[in-house]
Amino acid sequence: MTLVAAGVLVATACSAGGGTTQANTGANDTTPVTITFWHGFSSPHEIASVDAVLAKFHQKYPYITVKSVPGQTDDKVNQAIRGGTAPDVDASFNANNVGGWCSSGAFEDLTADIAADHVDMSQIPKAVQSYTAFGGKRCTMPWLADTFGLYYNKKLFAAAGITSPPKTMTELAADAKKLTTFNADGSIKTAGFMPYLGAYQMLTEHLVTSWGGSWLKADGTSNVGADPAFAAAMTWQKNLVDWFGEAKLAKFKAGMPDEFSAQNSFETGNLAMMVDGEWRTAFIKNDKSTVDYATAPMPAADTKPQLYGSGYVGGNVIGIPRGAKHPDAAWKLVKFLTTDTDAVTSLADAIGNVPTTLAALDSPSLTLSKDPQFATFLEVFKNPLTSTTPASADGGAYLTNYGLFATKWQTGQIADLQAGLKAVDKQNNAALSLGQ
Amino acid sequence: MTTLPLVAPALRTRRRRNRLRVLLYLSPGLVGFAVFLIYPLAMTVWLSFTNSNMFSPAQFVGLRNYRFMLDSDPQLWQAVRNTGWLVVIMVPAQVLFALGVAMVTARLKAGAGLFRTLFYLPALAPPVAATVAFVCLFNPASGPVNHLLGLFGIQGPLWFDSPTWSKPALTLLSLWGSGTVMVIFLAALLDVPAEQYEAAELDGANPWQRFRYVTLPAISPVVLFASVTGVIAALQYFTQAVVAANVANGSIQAAPGYPDGSTMTFPEELYTAGFNQFHAGYACAMAVVLFVVAMACTLVLLRRASGYDPQHTQESPL
Numbered sequence: 001m002t003l004v005a006a007g008v009l010v011a012t013a014c015s016a017g018g019g020t021t022q023a024n025t026g027a028n029d030t031t032p033v034t035i036t037f038w039h040g041f042s043s044p045h046e047i048a049s050v051d052a053v054l055a056k057f058h059q060k061y062p063y064i065t066v067k068s069v070p071g072q073t074d075d076k077v078n079q080a081i082r083g084g085t086a087p088d089v090d091a092s093f094n095a096n097n098v099g100g101w102c103s104s105g106a107f108e109d110l111t112a113d114i115a116a117d118h119v120d121m122s123q124i125p126k127a128v129q130s131y132t133a134f135g136g137k138r139c140t141m142p143w144l145a146d147t148f149g150l151y152y153n154k155k156l157f158a159a160a161g162i163t164s165p166p167k168t169m170t171e172l173a174a175d176a177k178k179l180t181t182f183n184a185d186g187s188i189k190t191a192g193f194m195p196y197l198g199a200y201q202m203l204t205e206h207l208v209t210s211w212g213g214s215w216l217k218a219d220g221t222s223n224v225g226a227d228p229a230f231a232a233a234m235t236w237q238k239n240l241v242d243w244f245g246e247a248k249l250a251k252f253k254a255g256m257p258d259e260f261s262a263q264n265s266f267e268t269g270n271l272a273m274m275v276d277g278e279w280r281t282a283f284i285k286n287d288k289s290t291v292d293y294a295t296a297p298m299p300a301a302d303t304k305p306q307l308y309g310s311g312y313v314g315g316n317v318i319g320i321p322r323g324a325k326h327p328d329a330a331w332k333l334v335k336f337l338t339t340d341t342d343a344v345t346s347l348a349d350a351i352g353n354v355p356t357t358l359a360a361l362d363s364p365s366l367t368l369s370k371d372p373q374f375a376t377f378l379e380v381f382k383n384p385l386t387s388t389t390p391a392s393a394d395g396g397a398y399l400t401n402y403g404l405f406a407t408k409w410q411t412g413q414i415a416d417l418q419a420g421l422k423a424v425d426k427q428n429n430a431a432l433s434l435g436q
Numbered sequence: 437m438t439t440l441p442l443v444a445p446a447l448r449t450r451r452r453r454n455r456l457r458v459l460l461y462l463s464p465g466l467v468g469f470a471v472f473l474i475y476p477l478a479m480t481v482w483l484s485f486t487n488s489n490m491f492s493p494a495q496f497v498g499l500r501n502y503r504f505m506l507d508s509d510p511q512l513w514q515a516v517r518n519t520g521w522l523v524v525i526m527v528p529a530q531v532l533f534a535l536g537v538a539m540v541t542a543r544l545k546a547g548a549g550l551f552r553t554l555f556y557l558p559a560l561a562p563p564v565a566a567t568v569a570f571v572c573l574f575n576p577a578s579g580p581v582n583h584l585l586g587l588f589g590i591q592g593p594l595w596f597d598s599p600t601w602s603k604p605a606l607t608l609l610s611l612w613g614s615g616t617v618m619v620i621f622l623a624a625l626l627d628v629p630a631e632q633y634e635a636a637e638l639d640g641a642n643p644w645q646r647f648r649y650v651t652l653p654a655i656s657p658v659v660l661f662a663s664v665t666g667v668i669a670a671l672q673y674f675t676q677a678v679v680a681a682n683v684a685n686g687s688i689q690a691a692p693g694y695p696d697g698s699t700m701t702f703p704e705e706l707y708t709a710g711f712n713q714f715h716a717g718y719a720c721a722m723a724v725v726l727f728v729v730a731m732a733c734t735l736v737l738l739r740r741a742s743g744y745d746p747q748h749t750q751e752s753p754l
Contacts, residue, residue, distance in 0.1 A: 082491070096712075100489065104492045251576065257578070396713075397713040397715075400708070400713075407697065408696070434715045
C-alpha cells in the first residue's frame with residue numbers, strides 16, 4: 001500500500017505546471033476575478049479574523065473576490081501543486097518548508113513583483129526576511145510571526161525570595177533550583193524550569209539562541225560541530241537535567257498535560273518558568289487561568305551578555321504556488337496581507353501574534369502593544385540580534401537529526417559531546433546531498 | 437503444437453473472437469490495474485534511482501539513495517528495529533490473543549453474543565480516536581490504568597512516555613482492537629466438525645491434544661491468513677505510532693518517534709523523508725525495500741504453510 005500510495009503521488013508529480021519568473025504587475029487590469037486562498041487557521045474566531053481582513057482587501061480591490069479555504073496543510077498544498085490544482089495563494093504555519101519550496105520552484109519567486117511595486121523590504125526585520133527566502137529566491141512573505149521569551153510565575157518567585165527574572169543562563173539555573181519542590185517520595189512537585197528537551201516549547205532551537213548558535217554555514221552545510229555555542233548550550237542543559245535527575249524529569253514530563261489546554265503546567269502553577277511563544281498570553285486569558293505571571297526576554301549565555309533582549313523568532317509564511325491561475329491578483333493579495341499596516345495590525349490583534357512589519361509594530365492602532373506582557377515579545381522581535389533557524393532545501397531535516405541526537409544526549413547515551421555534534425554534522429550534510 | 441493446423445479455420449476465428457471478447461470484458465479492470473498499480477510501481481522503482489523532490493525534474497543518481505539508506509540515515513536502523521519488534525512480538529501476540537478470545541467465546545453457553553460484541557466493539561473505533569483514548573487511559577499521571585495498578589500496590593510504568601514501554605503499550609492497543617481477527621477465528625472454530633472432537637476424545641486425547649491435532653489443523657488456513665495480513669500491517673504500521681507519539685508528548689511539535697525514537701517505524705521514516713524533507717527519491721527507495729521485505733515475508737509464510745500437512749499430523753501419534 002505504501003509503495004502504491006507513494007507511486008500515485010509521484011505519478012501525479014509529472015503534471016505539475018511550469019513556473020513564471022516575470023513580475024505579475026497587472027496593475028491596470030480590473031477585470032473581475034475570483035482567486036482561491038488556502039490557509040491553516042481553523043478555529044471559528046481565527047477564520048472570522050482572516051475573513052474580516054479579506055473583506056478589507058475586497059473593498060480596496062472590488063474586482064478581486066477571494067475564496068478563502070481554512071484548515072489547509074502543507075501536505076495538501078504540495079499535493080495540489082504536483083497535481084496542477086494549486087490555489088492562487090497559500091499560507092503556511094511552517095517556515096521549515098520555505099527552503100524546499102524556493103529551491104524546487106514549487107512557489108513563485110516574488111522578487112520581480114517586489115521590485116516592480118517598490119515594496120520596502122527594510123520594513124521587515126532581518127531574521128524574518130531570512131526564514132521567508134532561500135537561495136536568493138524570495139518565494140514567500142512573512143504573515144505574522146511567533147517570538148519566544150521567558151514566562152515566570154510571580155507568586156512563586158516572591159515565595160522563593162527572587163525579585164527579578166534571570167538575565168543569564170547561570171541565574172536561570174540557580175533560580176530553577178530555588179523554585180523546585182519535591183514530593184515526599186522524591187518526585188518533582190513543582191519544577192522551577194523544565195530543562196528536558198521536547199517538553200512543550202523547550203526545543204533546542206529555542207535554547208541555543210541564548211548562546212547565539214548558528215545552525216548552518218553560508219553554503220548551507222551543518223555548523224553544529226564547529227560552533228561552540230551548541231556544546232555550551234548542551235552542557236548547560238545536561239547539568240540542569242542531572243541536578244533534577246533524568247528519571248525524575250522523564251516522569252514529571254509524562255505527567256505534564258497537553259500544552260494547549262487549560263491544564264498547561266505553567267498555567268496551573270506546576271512549572272515556575274518556561275520558554276514559550278507570545279501566544280501564551282492570549283491562552284492564559286482565554287483559559288481564565290489564575291496564574292500571576294510576567295514575561296521577560298530569554299536569559300542570555302554568561303559569555304554573551306549582549307544577546308539579552310533578543311530571542312528566537314519564527315512564523316507564518318504566505319506565497320503564490322506554481323500553477324496559480326491568477327498570479328496578478330494573487331500578488332496583490334499577498335502584498336496587501338503582508339505589507340498593508342492596517343491589514344497586518346488588525347489580524348495581529350485579532351489572532352494574538354506578532355505583526356511582521358516595523359510600521360505595524362509601531363502603529364498606534366496595535367492594541368497588543370498596550371499589554372505589558374505582550375509588549376516584551378514585540379521588543380524581542382524588534383531586537384536586531386533576534387535570530388531564527390535558517391531555511392534549508394530539505395525542510396529543516398537538520399533540526400530533526402539534531403533532535404534525535406539531543407534526546408540521546410539528555411538521557412546519557414552520548415559519552416563524547418563533541419564527537420556526537422560532529423556526527424550530527426555528517427548526518428545533516430549527507431541528508432542535504434540527497435537532493436543534489 | 438502439431439494440433440494447431442488440424443483445427444478448422446472457422447474454429448480458430450471463433451477462438452480468437454472469444455479471446456478478444458474476454459479481453460474486452462476485462463479491459464476496465466486491466467486499465468485500472470495498469471494505471472493504478474503497474475504504472476505507480478514502475479515509477480516508484482525508477483524514482484528510487486533519482487534525486488526527485490516531486491516538484492523539479494528528477495536526475496538519475498544511481499544507487500545513491502540505497503547507499504544513504506545503508507550508511508547515513510541516522511534514524512533508519514532504529515526504525516527497522518522498531519518495525520521488526522512489531523512484526524516479531526506484536527503480530528504473534530495479536531494472533532494468539534484473538535485466537536484465545538475466540539476459543540473462549542466459542543465455548544460460552546450463556547452471554548456468548550454479548551461477549552463477542554464486547555470484544556468486537558473496539559475494532560469499530562477509528563484508529564486515531566482509539567489511539568487518543570488509549571494514550572489518555574495509560575497516562576502515567578492522570579490515567580485510570582496506573583491508578584488502578586496503584587490500588588494493588590503496583591507502580592505502573594510510564595507507558596507511552598517510556599522508550600521501554602511504548603511498543604508494549606502499542607501492542608496492548610493492537611490487542612484491544614483485534615476484534616476483526618477474533619471474529620474470523622470464531623467463524624473458523626465454529627466450522628470444525630464436532631465429530632472429530634468426539635473421535636479424538638474416544639481415542640483418549642486430552643484438551644491440549646484436541647487443540648493441537650484437531651482444532652489447529654482445521655483452522656490453519658485462517659491462522660495463516662491472520663499471520664500474513666498481520667505481518668503486512670505491522671510492516672506498514674504508521675497511524676497509531678504517529679498519533680500516540682503526538683498525544684503522549686502533549687506538544688504540537690512532537691519529535692518523530694517520541695519517546696527517544698522508540699515509536700518511529702519504517703513507514704514513518706519514509707513519510708518524513710518524502711513529505712517533510714523533500715527527499716522523494718529516497719522515500720521511493722525505502723518504499724521499494726519495504727515492498728520487497730513484505731513480499732519476502734509473505735512468501736516465506738506461505739511456503740512454510742504449504743509444507744505443513746494437516747492430514748499427516750492428524751494421523752501421527754494418536
